[in-house]
Each structure stands twice: as C-alpha cells, then as structure tokens.
Amino acid sequence: MNDTSTFDDLRNRLVDEIITKRPLPAPIERALRTVRRDLHLPGLDPADAYTNRAVTIKDNPDGPLALSCASVPSTVAMMLAQLAPQPGDHILEVGAGTGYNAALLAELVGHEGKVTTVDIDPGVVLHARQALNRTGYEHVRVMEHDGLKGAPQHAPYTRMIATVGLWDVPASWWQQLADGGRLVLPLRWRGQARSVALTRQGDTLVSDGMELCGFVPIIGQTGERTTELADGTVRLHHDQDQPVGPDQLAEVLSTPPIELWSQARVGSEETFDGIWLRATASDDAVCRIEVTSKALDEGVRCPAIPGRSPALVSGSSLAYLIAERDNADPERPSRLGAAGYGPDGAALARTLIAHIAAWSADRAAAPHMTIHPAGTADVTLPEGHAIDKEDSRVVLSFAMART
Structure with a gap:
C-alpha cells in the first residue's frame, strides 16, 4: 500500500475515532492529521499503524514489559492536550520512542520553537532519528542520554513531557523547567499511575489535571x-x-x-x-x-x-x-x-x-496534587496527605480538588 490518499484516509479515520470520544484543541487535531505515524513504524502494515493501540518497537529480554513502544494514539493526544504546547515553546521530551510524539510536538511549536527528545537506549535513539529525518523533522534534536538527568545543556524548557513511567520527579528536572513552565508525566504512586499535568510555581509543582494511563517504566528508578x-x-x-x-x-x-x-x-x-x-x-x-x-x-x-x-x-x-x-x-x-x-x-x-x-x-473527582523538593519542611507543606519519595514530597488533597 503506497497510495498517499489511502494513508490520509487511515490517519483521518483514526483521528475521527479519537475526537469522537475526547474532543481535542484544534492545533493538536491538526498535528495528528498531519504527521504520518506509519513512517515512524516502518515494516508495520499501515492499517495497523493507524489503529488505536500501542506497538512494541523494542522487546525487553529481562521482563514482560517492552523496553520501548509507540504509545496508544489516543493517549498521545490526551497528554498533548494536557501539555498544551504553544508556538515558540522550548520542549524537552523524555522517552524518544519512535520519534512520532516529537514530530507532533515540532508541528505544535512551529518554526520558532524547539524540541529536544532524549532516550537512554541507543537503538531507540537511532530509530527516532531516522524516522524524524524521513518525515521532514530533521530540526528536532535527538540525544542518547539518561532521561533522569534531563538535558541541562539545552535548558531551561518552557514545557517538559515524559513518555515513560516515572515513580518520582527527578531532582535534576526542577532547575531545567522554567518557572511558570508546564510538566506532564505518567506518575506512579501506591501501585497506580496517572498522567499528571503540573505547572511550576517557584519551588512547587501544582497539578490541574490527572488522567488514567499506563507506560513502560523509566530505567533507573527503583522506588x-x-x-x-x-x-x-x-x-x-x-x-x-x-x-x-x-x-x-x-x-x-x-x-x-x-x-x-x-x-x-x-x-x-x-x-x-x-x-x-x-x-x-x-x-x-x-x-x-x-x-x-x-x-x-x-x-x-x-x-x-x-x-x-x-x-x-x-x-x-x-x-x-x-x-x-x-x-x-x-x-x-x-x-x-x-x-x-x-x-x-x-x-x-x-x-x-x-x-x-x-x-x-463523586466518581469524576480527582485530588489536587502539589509536588515539593525532598527535604521540604512539614510546616511549609499545604494541607493534605503527604507521600515521601526520593527526590520529592507529594501532597494530595480533596479539599482543594479539581474535577
């Protein structure tokens, strides 16, 4: 199958399916209709590339979970909506995957913006780099780097997004996210995970949304x-x-x-x-x-x-x-x-x-979350239930909950 119109039909049909269940901001819908997911998944039947499911791109020889995969398109769309990229943004993505999400980000930030994507696995980095070159996004920066350390050489970032599961917000990320900047990450606590959208307000990350999700865990966190x-x-x-x-x-x-x-x-x-x-x-x-x-x-x-x-x-x-x-x-x-x-x-x-x-x-209610650097004194924490991690203290409260 190599008819461009057929690829367009498949892609538009997938986007139509996604927005029927969850309306999206117009820029994100346009990006999804523009970027060709099939070119980031070479060798896969195009009909499969445009189904709403995850695709493994690198198996894990030591466990059941893949080392890297292309996320479910509806989850990709949901997290982009949480991140709300704007033209001119400087974005760091942790977890390069196929490069597809970085291409979407590049569409959303435009020519005045910058996108850096990092991954610890050299094979994944190579796959992403080749796919981005193949699809016309040569300007996206792809780095082989430990995502837990971010990419300080290109900081600060106005937005950061993780496409791997995190148990904690790494200490190194705090100084790389600009004050007022936005962070979206799949965060795990107490055995469950949510894609949490946070805004940095000084030394505090403040949530304004949580969505159910599941991601391959990042290498290096053992909490x-x-x-x-x-x-x-x-x-x-x-x-x-x-x-x-x-x-x-x-x-x-x-x-x-x-x-x-x-x-x-x-x-x-x-x-x-x-x-x-x-x-x-x-x-x-x-x-x-x-x-x-x-x-x-x-x-x-x-x-x-x-x-x-x-x-x-x-x-x-x-x-x-x-x-x-x-x-x-x-x-x-x-x-x-x-x-x-x-x-x-x-x-x-x-x-x-x-x-x-x-x-x-109240089945739709979600708690309000704030995240503070490790060592933050109890007396300075907001009211709520505190959970201590290695690099941060998470506070959850339904008294300030937003639905």
Missing part, C-alpha cells in the same frame, strides 16, 4: 517494590516506604476471606480506578495486588481485575477490591466489595468499603 505471596502466584506491588513484606504475610491467604459488599455498582464499560486514586489521598496502606491464574485455580478469591486491583495491607492482614455480577441493575450490573484476609482482614475490608463509598459519591 517500587514487589512482595511475592503463595509461591509467587500472588504479588503485591508497593512503594519503598510501605512496610510490606513476605514474612508477616506468609500465611495471609491460608484461610477463606471475609467478603463485604458496598452499595456501589458499575456498568460493563465503567472504570472504577478512581477508588484507588481516592484511597491514595488519605491511606498509606494502599498498594496493588496481582493474582495469577494459578492462584485463582488454587482458590484465591478473584480481585475485581486479577492483574491490577487496589489492595490495603497492614501487618499480617490484607484486603482488596472484588466485583460480582448479579444483574440486579441492568445499567450497572456489577456490585463492588472487598475481600479481607488475616486477623485484621475484616477491618481493612471495611476501610476499603469506605473508600468505595467516597468514590461513588
């Missing part, structure tokens, strides 16, 4: 931990500051769970990840549980989503989100509850039910 239970068939994914370990939880799944049910119900296509997000704004026991098919076969109670459901852990006890379809309400056929294990399993399950109820009362 997340995995605790294996039941011979590795159940895994808890948690932050380094959370006292979760296999010793106290070794027997937690050995007895039947206590099940409690909330009044909240969800539709077949309705997301309930907001329960998780809501809980992280007040509860340090929150993490992620992953239950394999082997564990399910051996009798472990199925979480709401086996691979990624919110859980609460305290001492030798555990509770996690469960769902059950009963069709009592055709529009919302599934009810939500909690399964508790261990001596305090019932209490943890009741706490999780309270988180479900709080979410259900």
Whole structure:
C-alpha cells in the first residue's frame, strides 16, 4: 500500500475515532492529521499503524514489559492536550520512542520553537532519528542520554513531557523547567499511575489535571517494590516506604476471606480506578495486588481485575477490591466489595468499603496534587496527605480538588 490518499484516509479515520470520544484543541487535531505515524513504524502494515493501540518497537529480554513502544494514539493526544504546547515553546521530551510524539510536538511549536527528545537506549535513539529525518523533522534534536538527568545543556524548557513511567520527579528536572513552565508525566504512586499535568510555581509543582494511563517504566528508578505471596502466584506491588513484606504475610491467604459488599455498582464499560486514586489521598496502606491464574485455580478469591486491583495491607492482614455480577441493575450490573484476609482482614475490608463509598459519591473527582523538593519542611507543606519519595514530597488533597 503506497497510495498517499489511502494513508490520509487511515490517519483521518483514526483521528475521527479519537475526537469522537475526547474532543481535542484544534492545533493538536491538526498535528495528528498531519504527521504520518506509519513512517515512524516502518515494516508495520499501515492499517495497523493507524489503529488505536500501542506497538512494541523494542522487546525487553529481562521482563514482560517492552523496553520501548509507540504509545496508544489516543493517549498521545490526551497528554498533548494536557501539555498544551504553544508556538515558540522550548520542549524537552523524555522517552524518544519512535520519534512520532516529537514530530507532533515540532508541528505544535512551529518554526520558532524547539524540541529536544532524549532516550537512554541507543537503538531507540537511532530509530527516532531516522524516522524524524524521513518525515521532514530533521530540526528536532535527538540525544542518547539518561532521561533522569534531563538535558541541562539545552535548558531551561518552557514545557517538559515524559513518555515513560516515572515513580518520582527527578531532582535534576526542577532547575531545567522554567518557572511558570508546564510538566506532564505518567506518575506512579501506591501501585497506580496517572498522567499528571503540573505547572511550576517557584519551588512547587501544582497539578490541574490527572488522567488514567499506563507506560513502560523509566530505567533507573527503583522506588517500587514487589512482595511475592503463595509461591509467587500472588504479588503485591508497593512503594519503598510501605512496610510490606513476605514474612508477616506468609500465611495471609491460608484461610477463606471475609467478603463485604458496598452499595456501589458499575456498568460493563465503567472504570472504577478512581477508588484507588481516592484511597491514595488519605491511606498509606494502599498498594496493588496481582493474582495469577494459578492462584485463582488454587482458590484465591478473584480481585475485581486479577492483574491490577487496589489492595490495603497492614501487618499480617490484607484486603482488596472484588466485583460480582448479579444483574440486579441492568445499567450497572456489577456490585463492588472487598475481600479481607488475616486477623485484621475484616477491618481493612471495611476501610476499603469506605473508600468505595467516597468514590461513588463523586466518581469524576480527582485530588489536587502539589509536588515539593525532598527535604521540604512539614510546616511549609499545604494541607493534605503527604507521600515521601526520593527526590520529592507529594501532597494530595480533596479539599482543594479539581474535577
């Protein structure tokens, strides 16, 4: 297939699909209709290049997650809308991928703007450089560089965007983002992730939006931990500051769970990840549980989503989100509850039910987030729930929440 009009039709059809579900600012829609994603994915059938899915460009020999991939186009569009690039902006992108996102950024900042994209993997850098040259974006700067260090030689930047998952905002980025500049990154905390849009206000990053997302994690950040239970068939994914370990939880799944049910119900296509997000704004026991098919076969109670459901852990006890379809309400056929294990399993399950109820009362609500440099004194932090990371302190609050 080499008919340019056919490529245009495929691309426009994809953009039409994206904007039907999420309207976009006109400049971003134009950029998506202009940049050819297929030329950043050579060898892939054009029909596949213009489907709304991620494409792996480099496998990871050491794990299930790819080392690099072309992100889902609708997620790309969503993050560009969060970033809101303007003509003349100076942008740093961390995670070069295929070069496609950098090409979109180049369209958005225009001839007066500058785009620098960095990646730690030389093969990914080469792929991005060749694709950008092939598509007419030779002026985009592509660097083989550790993204955790940014690119200080070309700072300051008016906008920065990460297309890899971050557990923390690296200390090196603070001085590279201009005051008043904007940062968009897929940030992980308490086992879940959101694409967070932030503006630098002096020594504080202030959020004005969060969107559900999932990205390959950046190389070099090790703040997340995995605790294996039941011979590795159940895994808890948690932050380094959370006292979760296999010793106290070794027997937690050995007895039947206590099940409690909330009044909240969800539709077949309705997301309930907001329960998780809501809980992280007040509860340090929150993490992620992953239950394999082997564990399910051996009798472990199925979480709401086996691979990624919110859980609460305290001492030798555990509770996690469960769902059950009963069709009592055709529009919302599934009810939500909690399964508790261990001596305090019932209490943890009741706490999780309270988180479900709080979410259900305002399902679109998202917490307000501020991020502060590590070492910021407690007395100077705003009101809210603080989570400490290596290079920063994150504060979440629903008192100042924006939806």
